[in-house]
Amino acid sequence: MTSSSVPSLLLTGFEPFGGETLNPSWETARALDGELLEGVRVRAWQLPCVFGAALRSLDQALAAHSPLLVLALGQASGRCDLSLERVAINVDDARIPDNAGAQPVDEPVLATGPAAYFSTLPIKAMVAGLRAAGIPASVSQTAGTFVCNHVFYGLQHRLAGSAVRSGFMHIPPLPEQAARFPGQPSLPLSTLVEGTRLALSLALRTQEDVREQGGAIA
Amino acid sequence: MTSSSVPSLLLTGFEPFGGETLNPSWETARALDGELLEGVRVRAWQLPCVFGAALRSLDQALAAHSPLLVLALGQASGRCDLSLERVAINVDDARIPDNAGAQPVDEPVLATGPAAYFSTLPIKAMVAGLRAAGIPASVSQTAGTFVCNHVFYGLQHRLAGSAVRSGFMHIPPLPEQAARFPGQPSLPLSTLVEGTRLALSLALRTQEDVREQGGAIA
Amino acid sequence: MTSSSVPSLLLTGFEPFGGETLNPSWETARALDGELLEGVRVRAWQLPCVFGAALRSLDQALAAHSPLLVLALGQASGRCDLSLERVAINVDDARIPDNAGAQPVDEPVLATGPAAYFSTLPIKAMVAGLRAAGIPASVSQTAGTFVCNHVFYGLQHRLAGSAVRSGFMHIPPLPEQAARFPGQPSLPLSTLVEGTRLALSLALRTQEDVREQGGAIA
Amino acid sequence: MTSSSVPSLLLTGFEPFGGETLNPSWETARALDGELLEGVRVRAWQLPCVFGAALRSLDQALAAHSPLLVLALGQASGRCDLSLERVAINVDDARIPDNAGAQPVDEPVLATGPAAYFSTLPIKAMVAGLRAAGIPASVSQTAGTFVCNHVFYGLQHRLAGSAVRSGFMHIPPLPEQAARFPGQPSLPLSTLVEGTRLALSLALRTQEDVREQGGAIA
Numbered sequence: 001m002t003s004s005s006v007p008s009l010l011l012t013g014f015e016p017f018g019g020e021t022l023n024p025s026w027e028t029a030r031a032l033d034g035e036l037l038e039g040v041r042v043r044a045w046q047l048p049c050v051f052g053a054a055l056r057s058l059d060q061a062l063a064a065h066s067p068l069l070v071l072a073l074g075q076a077s078g079r080c081d082l083s084l085e086r087v088a089i090n091v092d093d094a095r096i097p098d099n100a101g102a103q104p105v106d107e108p109v110l111a112t113g114p115a116a117y118f119s120t121l122p123i124k125a126m127v128a129g130l131r132a133a134g135i136p137a138s139v140s141q142t143a144g145t146f147v148c149n150h151v152f153y154g155l156q157h158r159l160a161g162s163a164v165r166s167g168f169m170h171i172p173p174l175p176e177q178a179a180r181f182p183g184q185p186s187l188p189l190s191t192l193v194e195g196t197r198l199a200l201s202l203a204l205r206t207q208e209d210v211r212e213q214g215g216a217i218a
Numbered sequence: 219m220t221s222s223s224v225p226s227l228l229l230t231g232f233e234p235f236g237g238e239t240l241n242p243s244w245e246t247a248r249a250l251d252g253e254l255l256e257g258v259r260v261r262a263w264q265l266p267c268v269f270g271a272a273l274r275s276l277d278q279a280l281a282a283h284s285p286l287l288v289l290a291l292g293q294a295s296g297r298c299d300l301s302l303e304r305v306a307i308n309v310d311d312a313r314i315p316d317n318a319g320a321q322p323v324d325e326p327v328l329a330t331g332p333a334a335y336f337s338t339l340p341i342k343a344m345v346a347g348l349r350a351a352g353i354p355a356s357v358s359q360t361a362g363t364f365v366c367n368h369v370f371y372g373l374q375h376r377l378a379g380s381a382v383r384s385g386f387m388h389i390p391p392l393p394e395q396a397a398r399f400p401g402q403p404s405l406p407l408s409t410l411v412e413g414t415r416l417a418l419s420l421a422l423r424t425q426e427d428v429r430e431q432g433g434a435i436a
Numbered sequence: 437m438t439s440s441s442v443p444s445l446l447l448t449g450f451e452p453f454g455g456e457t458l459n460p461s462w463e464t465a466r467a468l469d470g471e472l473l474e475g476v477r478v479r480a481w482q483l484p485c486v487f488g489a490a491l492r493s494l495d496q497a498l499a500a501h502s503p504l505l506v507l508a509l510g511q512a513s514g515r516c517d518l519s520l521e522r523v524a525i526n527v528d529d530a531r532i533p534d535n536a537g538a539q540p541v542d543e544p545v546l547a548t549g550p551a552a553y554f555s556t557l558p559i560k561a562m563v564a565g566l567r568a569a570g571i572p573a574s575v576s577q578t579a580g581t582f583v584c585n586h587v588f589y590g591l592q593h594r595l596a597g598s599a600v601r602s603g604f605m606h607i608p609p610l611p612e613q614a615a616r617f618p619g620q621p622s623l624p625l626s627t628l629v630e631g632t633r634l635a636l637s638l639a640l641r642t643q644e645d646v647r648e649q650g651g652a653i654a
Numbered sequence: 655m656t657s658s659s660v661p662s663l664l665l666t667g668f669e670p671f672g673g674e675t676l677n678p679s680w681e682t683a684r685a686l687d688g689e690l691l692e693g694v695r696v697r698a699w700q701l702p703c704v705f706g707a708a709l710r711s712l713d714q715a716l717a718a719h720s721p722l723l724v725l726a727l728g729q730a731s732g733r734c735d736l737s738l739e740r741v742a743i744n745v746d747d748a749r750i751p752d753n754a755g756a757q758p759v760d761e762p763v764l765a766t767g768p769a770a771y772f773s774t775l776p777i778k779a780m781v782a783g784l785r786a787a788g789i790p791a792s793v794s795q796t797a798g799t800f801v802c803n804h805v806f807y808g809l810q811h812r813l814a815g816s817a818v819r820s821g822f823m824h825i826p827p828l829p830e831q832a833a834r835f836p837g838q839p840s841l842p843l844s845t846l847v848e849g850t851r852l853a854l855s856l857a858l859r860t861q862e863d864v865r866e867q868g869g870a871i872a
Contacts, residue, residue, distance in 0.1 A: 018435075076436035080734070080839040081832065087307050089334060089359070093433030105429045106342070116307060116334030124324070134830030136840055141307070142360040145433035170436050175845055176788030178735065185734040185839035186790055191829055211323045215311030215363035217236075218294035218388050298516070298621040299614065352612030354622055393627055394570030396517065403516040403621035404572055409611055454871075512872035523743050525770060525795075529869030541865045542778070552743060552770030560760070577743070578796040581869035606872050647759045651747030651799035653672075654730035654824050 008041045009200060010067035012058065014074055014147070017049035017099050024174045025073035028192045037197065038204040043067065049147050050100040051092055055154040062158065069165050069203060071121070072155055073196065074148035076170035080185035081136035082195045083170040084123035085143040086214075088153035089116045093145035109153040117156030119167035122202070122209035129202040135195040136187075139214030143168055169199060226259045227418060228285035230276065232292055232365070235267035235317055242392045243291035246410045255415065256422040261285065267365050268318040269310055273372040280376065287383050287421060289339070290373055291414065292366035294388035298403035299354035300413045301388040302341035303361040304432075306371035307334045311363035327371040335374030337385035340420070340427035347420040353413040354405075357432030361386055387417060444477045445636060446503035448494065450510055450583070453485035453535055460610045461509035464628045473633065474640040479503065485583050486536040487528055491590040498594065505601050505639060507557070508591055509632065510584035512606035516621035517572035518631045519606040520559035521579040522650075524589035525552045529581035545589040553592030555603035558638070558645035565638040571631040572623075575650030579604055605635060662695045663854060664721035666712065668728055668801070671703035671753055678828045679727035682846045691851065692858040697721065703801050704754040705746055709808040716812065723819050723857060725775070726809055727850065728802035730824035734839035735790035736849045737824040738777035739797040740868075742807035743770045747799035763807040771810030773821035776856070776863035783856040789849040790841075793868030797822055823853060 011033075013026030026046050033044035045061040047054045062070075076083060090113050092104040123139055130137035143149040152168035159166045171192050178186035187195075229251075231244030244264050251262035263279040265272045280288075294301060308331050310322040341357055348355035361367040370386035377384045389410050396404035405413075447469075449462030462482050469480035481497040483490045498506075512519060526549050528540040559575055566573035579585040588604035595602045607628050614622035623631075665687075667680030680700050687698035699715040701708045716724075730737060744767050746758040777793055784791035797803040806822035813820045825846050832840035841849075 074436065079436065081836065086309070087333065089305050091304070091336075091433075093431055095431055095433045095435055103431070105431050105433075106427075114332055114334075115305065115336055116332075118307075118309075118333055131833040131836070134828075134833050136829050136832040136836060138836050141363060142434065144436040145359060146435045148436055174788075175790050175841065178790040179785040179788050182735065182785070182790060182792050187829065187840070188842060188845050190844065191842050209324075213311055213313055213321070213323045215309075215313045215323075216360065217313055217364045218292065218297070218362040218366055299618065349615040349618070352610075352615050354611050354614040354618060356618050392570075393572050393623065396572040397567040397570050400517065400567070400572060400574050404623070405611065406624060406627050408626065409624050510872065515872065522745070523769065525741050527740070527772075527869075529867055531867055531869045531871055539867070541867045541869075542863075550768055550770075551741065551772055552768075554743075554745075554769055577799060578870065580872040581795060582871045584872055645760075649747055649749055649757070649759050651745075651749045651759075652796065653749055653800045654728065654733065654798040654802055 006041045007068045008043045008065045009069040010043050010045060010061055010065050012045045012047050012061065012072045014047050014049045015099065018096060020177060023075055024171055024192055025075050027189055028171065028196050029073055031189065031193045032197060037201050040068065040204055047151060048099060050098045051102050051104055051147060051150055053100065054147055054151050058151060058155060067164065070155060071200060072151050072168045074168065074170050075173060077173055077184055079170055079172050081138050082130060082199065083138055083140040084126055085119060085140050085152060085168040085170060086123060087116050087118050088143055088149055088156050090114065090153055091145055092150055098147055109150050110157055113157055117153060117160065120165040121167035122206040123167065124212045124214050125206040125210045126199050126202045127214060128210060128212055130195055130198055133198055135198065140170060141216050224259045225286045226261045226283045227287040228261050228263060228279055228283050230263045230265050230279065230290045232265050232267045236314060238395060241293055242389055242410055243293050245407055246389065246414050247291055249407065249411045250415060255419050258286065258422055265369060266317060268316045269320050269322055269365060269368055271318065272365055272369050276369060276373060285382065288373060289418060290369050290386045292386065292388050293391060295391055295402055297388055297390050299356050300348060300417065301356055301358040302344050303337060303358050303370060303386040303388060304341060305334050305336050306361055306367055306374050308332065308371055309363050310368055316365055327368050328375060331375055335371060335378065338383040339385035340424040341385065342430045342432055343424040343428045344417050344420045345432060346428060346430055348413055348416055351416055353409065353416065358388060359434050442477045443504045444479045444501045445505040446479050446481060446497055446501050448481045448483050448497065448508045450483050450485045454532060456613060459511055460607055460628055461511050463625055464607065464632050465509055467625065467629045468633055473637050476504065476640055483587060484535060486534045487538050487540055487583060487586055489536065490583055490587050494587060494591060503600065506591060507636060508587050508604045510604065510606050511609060513609055513620055515606055515608050517574050518566060518635065519574055519576040520562055521555060521576050521588060521604040521606060522559060523552050523554050524579055524585055524592050526550065526589055527581050528586055534583055545586050546593060549593055553589060553596065556601040557603035558642040559603065560648045560650055561642040561646045562635050562638045563650060564646060564648055566631055566634055569634055571634065576606060577652050660695045661722045662697045662719045663723040664697050664699060664715055664719050666699045666701050666715065666726045668701050668703045669753065672750060674831060677729050678825055678846055679729050681843055682825065682850050683727055685843065685847045686851060691855050694722065694858055701805060702753060704752045705756050705758055705801060705804055708801055708805050712805060712809060721818065724809060725854060726805050726822045728822065728824050729827060731827055731838055733824055733826050735792050736784060736853065737792055737794040738780050739773060739794050739806060739822040739824060740777060741770050741772050742797055742803055742810050744768065744807055745799055746804055752801055763804050764811060767811055771807060771814065774819040775821035776860040777821065778866045778868055779860040779864045780853050780856045781868060782864060782866055784849055784852060787852055789852065794824060795870050
């Protein structure tokens with residue numbers, strides 16, 4: 001059996017940003033690289049934390065691996081669990097510069113694109129399955145307006161109308177990051193890897209998402 | 219000059235919900251009812267906190283007043299300032315029942331509608347102007363998935379492509395509400411009224427929004 | 437009747453610190469200066485935000501007014517209500533320099549003093565009365581380790597064993613401060629003044645505090 | 655060499671409370687039971703989450719093990735790191751009933767005791783050492799007013815004036831607890847065990863605490 005006969009899923013993580021020396025999203029992705037989940041090979045790919053360049057790198061990854069499912073990971077300081085993002089919006093509004101020094105304000109990700117795309121992953125089933133396994137998880141109603149949302153929007157746009165399901169999950173910083181910047185929640189790499197592995201398996205196994213509330217009042 | 223010759227703006231607020239006996243959004247709207255701002259008459263309208271029925275009531279308000287601008291207000295427990303919402307998404311996902319007992323989960327606001335609509339108000343200029351006047355304000359990236367977002371989405375859909383600008387602003391509870399449910403931020407009605415009056419004036423006076431960052435990393 | 441025949445209470449506030457240009461604790465105190473509450477005259481006094489010097493200024497205030505009750509006020513960023521402090525501890529541990537540039541670390545307020553003093557004000561009755569009047573309020577288990585706690589400890593030490601009751605109340609920033617440093621709760625001066633006036637009246641009227649839980653699990 | 659010739663340290667944890675089926679403080683303590691740290695044997699002991707009875711159990715533990723150092727652990731929902739408590743106060747004020755149904759309000763832990771006791775552990779050195787090792791940690795200015803503070807106060811009272819150093823450390827819930835009660839920070843048992851082992855070693859190795867700020871403004 002050649003490697004090309006095994007279907008693959010793409011798991012992206014970001015390079016460090018904001019003065020950090022590591023990014024838990026990439027640490028998690030590369031820890032899972034090559035694993036076989038539900039008969040599908042995990043392919044990890046690192047994205048630059050740069051508007052525009054991140055999407056060009058994503059294009060390369062999609063071309064290289066022709067994945068049947070894509071999960072993009074990103075670090076979210078201040079969050080305490082694995083956050084399955086519901087929606088990507090067509091706006092870049094950077095509170096800090098990206099790694100190339102760009103700081104777009106109220107520019108569209110794609111000038112001709114729709115206002116938003118929803119995740120096509122079964123996010124409610126993923127949250128329910130993670131919680132059942134003892135991994136803190138929740139649905140998030142916003143992926144922000146920085147490079148994470150930019151990649152999420154670009155990803156959903158590229159795969160809109162295709163059979164390839166895709167989405168974005170934010171994860172907390174690592175304890176070693178929280179030790180340097182006290183006062184924020186964290187989870188160690190072992191929990192992030194275990195949770196992401198399960199999230200991917202749940203996504204692969206679930207065709208129709210469950211109807212379980214995961215909303216916010218405001 | 220007859221009253222019909224004075225242009226009007228529509229300012230909506232909600233009836234109480236979630237066991238409360240008042241709603242600061244309606245208290246604020248009715249306090250401003252009839253005021254003349256920048257030559258425009260404020261018309262306050264109360265919406266039921268009910269999926270569907272809120273949009274039928276909104277239709278009546280739009281027909282009755284033919285406003286040149288619409289601002290919908292809603293209460294947001296846990297927020298500490300006047301939050302100008304950036305985007306409405308096409309989903310109802312109710313964490314608690316609405317005032318008619320309905321609790322939709324992952325249903326579209328409008329089956330054939332786009333994924334989202336952006337506010338057409340100059341939200342950055344409004345935030346900047348409020349802050350300059352000493353009123354705490356910020357841009358919010360999510361209006362939730364309850365009746366507030368439902369109304370915001372329905373409002374933007376109704377006015378899409380028209381010259382009527384519209385949007386949504388969340389406001390904190392009143393101190394008397396926070397006194398009964400301790401631990402949450404609040405602002406008194408006088409601040410909410412002053413801030414909303416200024417927000418409306420800023421919206422009327424500003425044709426082109428300013429470019430000022432108001433984003434979130436995640 | 438001479439002015440000296442009217443008993444007085446001392447209400448202290450701090451000068452601005454941490455780069456701010458005003459301090460809501462002093463704005464509140466001076467707004468109440470001279471008022472007659474329950475037959476008692478309010479005497480406002482401004483304290484420097486300086487370790488040591490604040491207590492020397494407090495000594496002058498006590499000597500000048502011979503008050504029958506003392507309430508010290510201080511600003512607490514991040515808090516959303518009027519916080520009645522339960523306990524002052526015998527430690528100075530400054531996260532930032534005081535207004536004279538001193539930054540003591542783990543030094544006692546008073547080398548020979550006990551580890552802590554409790555408030556001698558009826559804090560539970562004050563919280564209950566404030567909430568009943570629609571003013572957000574709570575009991576706080578820590579006044580921090582900066583100049584606020586320093587003054588609170590020094591105050592309680594000076595009046596220990598006397599008939600003069602005393603304590604400390606933290607208050608949130610003003611909206612105009614929160615407008616410059618977004619993301620924190622605030623209350624306007626009118627609410628702070630109304631709440632402090634009521635807190636003082638409740639303290640004067642209540643001899644025996646009520647038994648009502650106001651604790652924290654951790 | 656008999657076992658009695660090896661000095662011991664006492665590490666206490668609590669039984670579950672508040673409807674939980676496990677308590678990370680006991681899971682952590684028992685995981686370290688029997689380990690030899692810096693030549694000192696760890697003795698784990700479970701305390702009931704009951705006012706009064708917890709201190710009687712603590713007396714038994716002290717008598718059984720004659721430890722040269724004591725660290726009491728407790729769960730703190732809402733905290734994100736290992737919190738070294740600075741001070742125990744002489745008050746029981748229970749927001750919820752303890753495991754025997756008692757809910758004391760504003761009662762002293764010890765009628766004749768001082769207002770507070772400080773930790774006699776080198777808490778600044780412990781926080782610094784934990785952070786240097788990548789474990790999130792901080793100094794806390796309040797241990798609350800529930801059974802945790804009750805045990806901390808009783809512990810410090812029993813050992814006041816002795817050569818046995820003692821203190822209290824709050825730890826976050828486990829991820830499996832946060833998965834059932836979403837929205838709160840957590841750390842897995844492996845991190846809690848590693849962090850507590852290091853905290854104990856640091857306490858054993860450090861005679862004089864470092865001077866490093868760990869205060870709070872309010």
